[in-house]
Amino acid sequence: MIFYTLLNESIKTPRAVFYDARLETARIRQLEPGWEQVPHWEPVQAGERLKSTEGIFSLWERMERLGLGRGDVVAGVGGGTVSDALGFAASTWKRGGMASVWMPTTLVGMIDAAHGGKTAANFRGTKNILGTYQLPTAVLVHPEWLTTLPQEELLSGWFELAKHALLEGPEAWAQLAATPSPTLADVVPRIEASIATKLRIASADPFESGLRKALNFGHTVGHALEAWSHTHDTPLTHGRCVGHGMRCALRYSAPEALNAADAALVRWLGGAPPPVDARALWSYMLQDKKNEEREVREVVLDGIGRPRWDVTLRFDTFEDAWTALQAPEA
Ligand SMILES: NC(=O)c1ccc[n+]([C@@H]2O[C@H](COP(=O)([O-])OP(=O)(O)OC[C@H]3O[C@@H](n4cnc5c(N)ncnc54)[C@H](O)[C@@H]3O)[C@@H](O)[C@H]2O)c1
Numbered sequence: 001m002i003f004y005t006l007l008n009e010s011i012k013t014p015r016a017v018f019y020d021a022r023l024e025t026a027r028i029r030q031l032e033p034g035w036e037q038v039p040h041w042e043p044v045q046a047g048e049r050l051k052s053t054e055g056i057f058s059l060w061e062r063m064e065r066l067g068l069g070r071g072d073v074v075a076g077v078g079g080g081t082v083s084d085a086l087g088f089a090a091s092t093w094k095r096g097g098m099a100s101v102w103m104p105t106t107l108v109g110m111i112d113a114a115h116g117g118k119t120a121a122n123f124r125g126t127k128n129i130l131g132t133y134q135l136p137t138a139v140l141v142h143p144e145w146l147t148t149l150p151q152e153e154l155l156s157g158w159f160e161l162a163k164h165a166l167l168e169g170p171e172a173w174a175q176l177a178a179t180p181s182p183t184l185a186d187v188v189p190r191i192e193a194s195i196a197t198k199l200r201i202a203s204a205d206p207f208e209s210g211l212r213k214a215l216n217f218g219h220t221v222g223h224a225l226e227a228w229s230h231t232h233d234t235p236l237t238h239g240r241c242v243g244h245g246m247r248c249a250l251r252y253s254a255p256e257a258l259n260a261a262d263a264a265l266v267r268w269l270g271g272a273p274p275p276v277d278a279r280a281l282w283s284y285m286l287q288d289k290k291n292e293e294r295e296v297r298e299v300v301l302d303g304i305g306r307p308r309w310d311v312t313l314r315f316d317t318f319e320d321a322w323t324a325l326q327a328p329e330a
C-alpha cells in the first residue's frame, strides 16, 4: 500500500537507500521492485543513538562520500529513528533540496513518525531538541513489515495509535478501548484511520502554532521518562513511555477523560511506571522545547477528542499525578 506520494517520480530511483541494518535488503527489494536500480545501499544502526549528534554526523559523512546533493532522492527504511535522523541530516545537508522517501517498518513509523514532516535529533540527552520541518515526497506503507516486529515494539506503536484515537473522538476511542492485548489483527485494520488523524492534524497546523501541539499528548512526561530510561541498561520503548505519560496527563485532565481512558491504558501497559523520582523527571521536562519561559507546558483532555494545549503544569500537580500512578490500585 502506498499511502501517499507528493511527487510520483521520486520513488522510482532513489540515489541511496539508508536502511535499518537489522532488516534484509532482499525484503526491501521485494516490496519495491523498482529499487533494483538503486546504486547505494547504506545500512544504519537504528535506535536513539542514530539521533545523537554522532549519529547525524555519520549520516552527513556518508552523504559527502556518496556525493549526494540537491535534486537527489534519499530513501529511509526503518522505524522512527531512521526517518527522524535521516530526515534531519538530509534537510540540513547543502541547505536541504534533497527529496526523501520513507518506508516505515515499525508501527510507530507507519502511523506517526514517517508522516507530517517533522525531523529530529537529540542533543546531550534531550530528545528531539534539534529538528527541521521537511515533508517526505512519499511514504510507502507496507504492513507486511509488522510480521517480524517484536510484540513490545508493536505495543509501542499501539500507544501512538491510542493517542490518535483519544484525539479523534469517543467513537474512535471506543473501538480501541475494548481490545484486551493488541495483536497484529487488531493493528492492521486501524493503520489507515490512524494515519488520517495524524495528517488531518499536522496539515491543519504544519508548523505547530496551535492544534498540532495536541499530538504531544502524553509526550511531556513520556519524553522525560524515555530520556531517563536511556541512561539505564534497559531503555523503555517510545510508545510505552507515551502510554505512561498519557496516564499521568489524564490525572490533570477532565474526570470524564480519565474515566474513559485509564483502564485500557493500564491494561496494555501491564502496570505502574518505573518508580522514578518525580524531581528527576521534572528536570528533563524543563528541557522540553514546548516550554516557554522555563514553564512546563502540557496537553490535557477536556474530554475524549477535546485536547487543550499550552497548559502550564506546576511541579506539585505533576508530582501528585506521578505518585498516584505508582499506587498499586491506580
Ligand atoms: N517525527 C515524528 O513525527 C515522530 C513521531 C513519533 C515518533 N517519533 C520518533 O520515532 C522514534 C521511535 O520510533 P520506532 O519505535 O520506530 O524506533 P526504532 O527506529 O528504534 O525501531 C524500533 C526497533 O524495531 C526494530 N525494527 C524496525 N523494523 C523492524 C521490523 N520490521 N521487524 C523487526 N524489527 C524491526 C529496530 O531495529 C529497532 O530495534 C523515537 O525517536 C520518536 O521520537 C517521531
Ligand SMILES: [Zn+2]
Residues within 6 Å of the ligand: 112, 160, 219, 238, 242
Ligand atoms: Zn510519539
